[in-house]
Amino acid sequence: MKCSHCGREFRGSFCPYCGAPASEQAGTPTPPAPPYPQPTSSYQPPAQPPYPPKNGRRKGWPILLSILIVLFVIGGLVSLFDKAKEGELTSTPAYSRAPATPSEPEDEPSAAPSSRPTAAVGQTVTDETWAISLTGAKVYDRIEDEYLPMEPEEGKQYLILFFDVQNVSAEDDYFNYFNFESYVDGYSSQISLLLGEVDGYDALTGNVAAGKRRKGYLAWEVDPGWLELEVAYKENSWTGEKTAAFVVTPDQLTE
Incomplete structure (x- = not known):
């Protein structure tokens, strides 16, 4: 049906x-x-996982590249070192030098003469400001003073120099004994500061008007066996050059 x-x-x-x-x-x-509709299959293929990011792989390249560069540099240095050693081993054999010939000694440069004038007792040295005359030199075991006798350190004696200074500039100026630099037998020596007069002379320091003069003394404590006193004057105690120098020996002492 x-x-x-x-x-x-x-x-x-x-x-x-x-x-x-x-x-x-x-x-x-x-x-x-x-x-009648055919039943559809519910099977679905599994989803594929997403691709991993590529950034991680790219990050590793700089590190790998740095390692390769370092290895390349080290290899180059080792190669250079090996070549240097080979060069040393293949250098000129010993005893291959030409015999040395003696050369004539070079002439030593002669010392330039000092432009600084020197003087002795009885002489005068002049610069742009001062005419400094050394008029006498004496030694004292003791200096008698009306109020305060002066004695040197035990085993020493006073060496006194007497000066006559003239201001040859056009302006008044101050003559300062601190501008002197002195040496006894080659050793630096300080001027001794005495409180009184010596043979009627005051210490050599003070104002001097233009064209005028001033007398005074400077004192040192020396050993009885001293041989030489060198006294140099500088226009400026800090920056000035020595402009005058006096050299005194025992045979120049005055009575």
């Missing part, structure tokens, strides 16, 4: 295709039912 619903042939009480009972097959046939 043909099903009035789906139009298919079947046998039995029900249509196996659409389920319509056989009792309804005598009526007006109904349009066939749409084909």
Whole structure:
């Protein structure tokens, strides 16, 4: 029999295709039912994991490149060192030098003569400001003074130099004994500061008007066996050059 619903042939009480009972097959046939949909598969292929980021691989390249550069530099240095050693081993053999010929000794430069004038007792040295005359030199074991006798350190004696100074400049100036630099037998020696007069002379320091003169003395404590006293005057005690020097020996002492 043909099903009035789906139009298919079947046998039995029900249509196996659409389920319509056989009792309804005598009526007006109904349009066939749409084909039974085939079940779709629920299987889906597993999703592939996302590709890992490429940044991590790129980060490793600078480190690898740095290591390769360092290895390259070290290899170059080792190669240079080996070549240097080979060069030393293949250098000129011993005893291959030409015999040395004695050369004539070079003439030693002669010392330039000093432009600083020197003087002795009884002489005068002049610069732009002062004309300094050394008029006498004496030694004293003790200096008698009306108020305060002066004695040197035990085992010493006083060596006194007497000066006559003239201001030859056009302006008043101050003559300062601190501008003197002295040496006894080649050793630096300080001027001794005495409080009183010596043979009527005051210490050589003070104002001197332009064209005028001043007398005074300077004192040192020396050993009885001294041989030479060198006294140099500088226009400026800090920066000035020595402009005059007096050299006194025991044979120049005056009575």
